[in-house]
Amino acid sequence: MRLGFSTREATRALRRNAAPSFAALATILLTMLVIGVFIPIVQATTGAANDVRKRVLVDVYLTRDAKQSDVARVRAQLLETSNVKRVEFVSKQEAYQQQRQKDPEAFALLGANPLPDTFRVTPENPDDVLKIASALAPEAAGGGTTPIDRSIDEVRTRRDDTTKILQVTRFVKLMAGTLAALLIAASVFLIANTIRLSLYARRREVEVMKLVGATDWFIRWPFVIEGIIVGALGTLLAILLLAVGKIAIIDPLASDFSLISAPETMSFGVLIAVMMVAGIAISAVGSGLSLRRFLRV
Amino acid sequence: MKTGNPRLSRRAAAEHAPAAAARAAAVPHRATPASPSVIEFRGVEKRYDVGAIGLDQATFSIGRGEWAFLVGSTGSGKSTIMRLLIKELEPTAGSIHVAGRDLSEITHKRVPFYRRNIGVVFQDFKLLPNRTVHDNVAYALQVTGGTRKEIRAKVPDILRLTGLSTKLHNYPDQLSGGEQQRVAIARAFVNHPPLLLADEPTGNLDPETSIGIMQLLYRINRAGTTVLVATHDNSMVDKMRRRVIELSQGRIVRDEATGLYVRDESTREFAVRMRDGLPETSPTVEHS
Numbered sequence: 001m002r003l004g005f006s007t008r009e010a011t012r013a014l015r016r017n018a019a020p021s022f023a024a025l026a027t028i029l030l031t032m033l034v035i036g037v038f039i040p041i042v043q044a045t046t047g048a049a050n051d052v053r054k055r056v057l058v059d060v061y062l063t064r065d066a067k068q069s070d071v072a073r074v075r076a077q078l079l080e081t082s083n084v085k086r087v088e089f090v091s092k093q094e095a096y097q098q099q100r101q102k103d104p105e106a107f108a109l110l111g112a113n114p115l116p117d118t119f120r121v122t123p124e125n126p127d128d129v130l131k132i133a134s135a136l137a138p139e140a141a142g143g144g145t146t147p148i149d150r151s152i153d154e155v156r157t158r159r160d161d162t163t164k165i166l167q168v169t170r171f172v173k174l175m176a177g178t179l180a181a182l183l184i185a186a187s188v189f190l191i192a193n194t195i196r197l198s199l200y201a202r203r204r205e206v207e208v209m210k211l212v213g214a215t216d217w218f219i220r221w222p223f224v225i226e227g228i229i230v231g232a233l234g235t236l237l238a239i240l241l242l243a244v245g246k247i248a249i250i251d252p253l254a255s256d257f258s259l260i261s262a263p264e265t266m267s268f269g270v271l272i273a274v275m276m277v278a279g280i281a282i283s284a285v286g287s288g289l290s291l292r293r294f295l296r297v
Numbered sequence: 298m299k300t301g302n303p304r305l306s307r308r309a310a311a312e313h314a315p316a317a318a319a320r321a322a323a324v325p326h327r328a329t330p331a332s333p334s335v336i337e338f339r340g341v342e343k344r345y346d347v348g349a350i351g352l353d354q355a356t357f358s359i360g361r362g363e364w365a366f367l368v369g370s371t372g373s374g375k376s377t378i379m380r381l382l383i384k385e386l387e388p389t390a391g392s393i394h395v396a397g398r399d400l401s402e403i404t405h406k407r408v409p410f411y412r413r414n415i416g417v418v419f420q421d422f423k424l425l426p427n428r429t430v431h432d433n434v435a436y437a438l439q440v441t442g443g444t445r446k447e448i449r450a451k452v453p454d455i456l457r458l459t460g461l462s463t464k465l466h467n468y469p470d471q472l473s474g475g476e477q478q479r480v481a482i483a484r485a486f487v488n489h490p491p492l493l494l495a496d497e498p499t500g501n502l503d504p505e506t507s508i509g510i511m512q513l514l515y516r517i518n519r520a521g522t523t524v525l526v527a528t529h530d531n532s533m534v535d536k537m538r539r540r541v542i543e544l545s546q547g548r549i550v551r552d553e554a555t556g557l558y559v560r561d562e563s564t565r566e567f568a569v570r571m572r573d574g575l576p577e578t579s580p581t582v583e584h585s
Contacts, residue, residue, distance in 0.1 A: 005439065016427040208423045211383065212484065213413035214440040 002221070009222035010229060013202075020198035021230060024283070027194045028234030029241075031187035032279050036242045038183055039271060042176040049169035053126040056162050058133050060119040063153040070151040071117060077149055078119055081135050083128040088120040116153060126166060133157045191282050195227065196290045203294045216295050220288055227287030228280050235279030239272050333397070334358035335492055335523040336382065341391035343377050343547075351377035353547040355391070359525060359540075361491070364518045366534050367527040369544035375527035377547070379496045382525075383415060384408050396491060413441050416485030416522075418514075420497035422477045424469040424484075430456065431465045434484045441488065451487055459483040459513060475506035479513065486517055493517060495526045499533065507533060508571045516564045536571050 014021045062074060071089065078087045090098075095115040100107040121136075123129050137145040137155040147155060199206075209219045246268060336359040343351035352374045359365050367375045380386045381393055384400055393400045396414070403411050424433050434455060435448045443451075456462055459479040469477055478498060485493055495514060499507035511533065518524040528534060534541055543551035562570070 013427070204423075205425055205427070208425055209436070209440070210409070211412065211417055211423065212437045212440050213409045213411075215409040218409075218440060 006221035006225050010225040013222060013226055014229065017198065017202070020201060021226075024191075024194045024198055024230045025234045025237075027190055028231055028279055028283060029237050031190055032235045032238035032275055033241055034183060035187060035278070036238055036271065036275055037245075038180065039274070042180050045176045046173050049172045052165055053169050054122075056123065056126040056129050056165055057158075058121040058123065058129055058136070059156045059158070060121060060136060060152055061154045061156065062117040062119075062151050064116050066117055066151045070149075074119065074149050074151055078121055078136070081121075081132060083124045083132055084121055085124045086122040088122070090118045090120060092117050129157050129162050129166075188282060188286075192286045192290060195283065195286045199223070199287070199290050199294060206291070206294045210295070219295065220291055223287045223291050224284050227283040227285075231280040231283030232276070234283075235276050238279070239275060242271075243268075333361060334394075335361050335363075335396055336525065337394040338378075339392045339394075341381065341388045341393055343374075343381065343386060344389045350547045351386075352381070352388070355544075355547075355549050357542055357549060357552055359523060361523055362518070362521050363540065364515075364524045364537075365526070365540040365542060366537070367525065367542050367544065368529060368531070368534055370529065372546075373544040374547040375544060376496055378544075379417075379494050379525075379527055382492075382494055383412055383417060409440075413488060414490050414492065416482075416488070416490040416493040418478070418481050418485050418493070418495040418498045420500035422469070422474075422481045424477060424480055426469055429466050429468055430461055430472070430480050433469070433480055434487050437484045437487050455483045455487045458486075458516075473506075474502050475509060478502065478506075478510050482510070482513055482517070486522070489522075491522060493522050493524045495524065497528055498526060499528065499530055505572075508568065511537070511571065512564055512568045515567050519564070533571075536573075 060074070060078065062071065066074075075087060075089065078084060092113055092115050095118060096107070096113040099115065121132060123132055133155050134145075135148075136152070137147045139145055145155070147153070206219055336357075338355045338357050341352055341355045345351055355374070355378070367378060369375055377386065381388055381400075382395065384403060387401070395411075398411075400411075425436060428436065431452055434452050435443075438448050438451060453462070453465075456465065459482055461476065461479055461483065464472060464476060464480075469480065472480065478501075482495075482498075493514070498514065499510050502510060507530065514524055514526065538554070540554045541551065542549060
C-alpha cells in the first residue's frame with residue numbers, strides 16, 4: 001500500500017517534472033558512460049604495469065666450481081630468505097643453450113661454456129628486490145659486498161633497470177588511481193548537484209507536505225524511488241551504449257592490442273553489475289540525503 | 298459570565314490600565330467562555346537569532362469553538378503566533394498548550410502527527426502545483442494513511458461544501474485566487490481538525506471574494522471548529538464582531554470582543570450582513 005503510493009507519487013513527479021528529470025537522467029547517463037569506459041582502462045593500465053613489475057628479479061650467480069651439493073645448500077638458503085616468493089634454478093647447460101639460441105655465432109666462437117649456474121629469485125613484492133639482494137650479499141666493511149655463502153659468486157639486481165621499472169609502474173598506477181578517484185568524486189558531486197537542483201525547484205512542495213502533517217519518510221520515499229528509477233534508466237542507457245561500443249570497436253581490435261585484452265580487466269558482466277548498483281545507489285541515496293535540508297521545517 | 302474575568306484582568310495589567318478597564322467593562326459576553334481552552338499561551342516569548350523580538354510575554358487563551366482575530370501591522374507578531382502554533386518555531390520562553398497538550402513536550406518525530414490536528418490556511422494558498430484540486434485535498438488524507446475508500450467518500454464531500462465540485466480536475470494555476478483559497482480551506486478541513494489557523498486568508502483577494510472565504514470559515518466555525526484568523530483587513534474585523542487580539546511589536550495591546558456577538562447567525566445572514574455596505578451588493582451565490 002505504502003510502496004504503491006510512493007511509486008505512484010514518484011512516477012507522477014517524473015512525468016510532471018519532465019525537464020529536471022531528463023537533466024538528472026542525462027547526468028547519470030554521461031557519468032556512468034565515462035566510468036564504464038574508464039574502469040577497464042585503469043584496470044588494463046595497472047594490469048600492464050603489474051606485468052612489467054613481475055619481471056623484476058634477483059640473479060644469484062654461483063661460482064664456476066660449485067658442485068651439486070653446493071647448489072642444494074644455496075637453494076635452501078635462498079628459500080629461507082624473507083620476502084622470497086620463488087626460486088628458479090638455471091643450470092649452466094640450460095643457460096648456455098638459451099643464450100646460444102639467441103646468438104648462435106658468438107657462442108660458436110666461444111667453444112666452451114662460460115656461463116655459471118644461476119638462481120633466479122622472484123620476490124614476494126617487487127619493491128623488496130633490493131632488500132633481498134642486501135640480505136644475500138650484505139655490504140662489507142670496506143665497501144663492496146660479501147655473499148652469505150662461499151659458493152655464491154655474485155648477487156645482481158640489475159639495479160638501474162629495476163628502479164626504473166619500479167618508478168615508472170608506480171607512477172602509472174598512481175596516476176590511474178588518482179584519475180579514477182577524481183572521476184568518481186566528480187560524478188558523485190555532479191549527480192548530487194543535479195538532484196539538489198531538481199529538489200530545490202520542489203522545496204515549496206516539500207514545505208506544504210510538512211504543513212499538512214506528512215512524516216519525513218512519507219515525503220522522502222517517493223523521492224528515493226524517483227532516484228532509483230532515474231538512476232536505473234540512466235545506467236541502463238549507458239550500459240547499452242557501452243555494449244554497442246564494445247561490440248563495434250573494442251572486440252575487433254582486441255586480438256591486435258594486448259592492452260585491451262589484458263588479463264586483469266574485469267569481465268563485461270561484472271562491469272555492468274557494478275555500474276548498475278553504483279548508479280542506482282548514488283541517485284537513490286543522493287535524493288534521500290539532499291532532501292534532508294528541505295525537511296527541516 | 299465570570300469565568301473570563303481572571304484572564305481579562307491579567308491581560309489588562311499588560312496594557313494601559315484605564316483604557317483597558319473601560320474596554321473590559323464594555324465586553325458584554327464571550328462566545329463560549331466556560332469551555333476549556335484550545336489554545337493557551339502563557340508568557341510566551343520569541344526572540345529571533347538576529348535579536349529581533351517576534352513575541353513578547355504573550356498570554357491569552359482561546360476557548361473551544363471560539364472565533365478569534367489576530368490583528369496588527371506587519372511584523373507585529375501575528376505570523377510568529379501562527380508558526381509557534383504549528384511548531385514550526387520554538388518559543389524562547391513561556392509555554393504553549395494546544396488542546397491541553399504542552400507543545401514543548403512534542404518531540405520532533407511527533408510533530409507531523411500533531412500537525413494533522415490543525416488545519417492551516419495561508420495568504421499564498423500553498424497548494425501543490427502538480428496536483429489537481431481533488432488530489433491536493435486527497436493528499437491531506439493520504440498523509441494520515443487514509444484509504445482510497447475514505448478519500449472517495451470524503452473529498453467530494455468537502456469540495457461540495459467549499460463550492461468546488463466543478464473544478465475537481467483543474468490544476469491550481471487554472472483557478473482564481475478565491476477558488477485556490479477554497480481548495481486550501483478544503484484541504485485544511487478535510488480531516489475535520491478541532492483547530493483551524495488562517496494566516497491572512499484574504500490578503501490576496503478582493504473584498505467580495507474575501508467575504509466568500511470568511512463565510513466558508515464561518516461555516517466551519519459553526520460546525521464546532523476553533524478558528525484563529527490573522528489579518529490586517531480592519532473593515533472585515535469590524536464587521537465580523539468577533540474577539541480581536543491586537544498585537545504591536547510582539548506585544549498584545551488589545552484583547553476584546555468588538556461590538557455585540559451575534560451568536561446564532563446563519564451563514565446566509567452572516568453573508569448578508571458582511572456584504573452590507575459593499576459598494577455593490579451582488580446576490581448570494583452560496584447557500585448554507
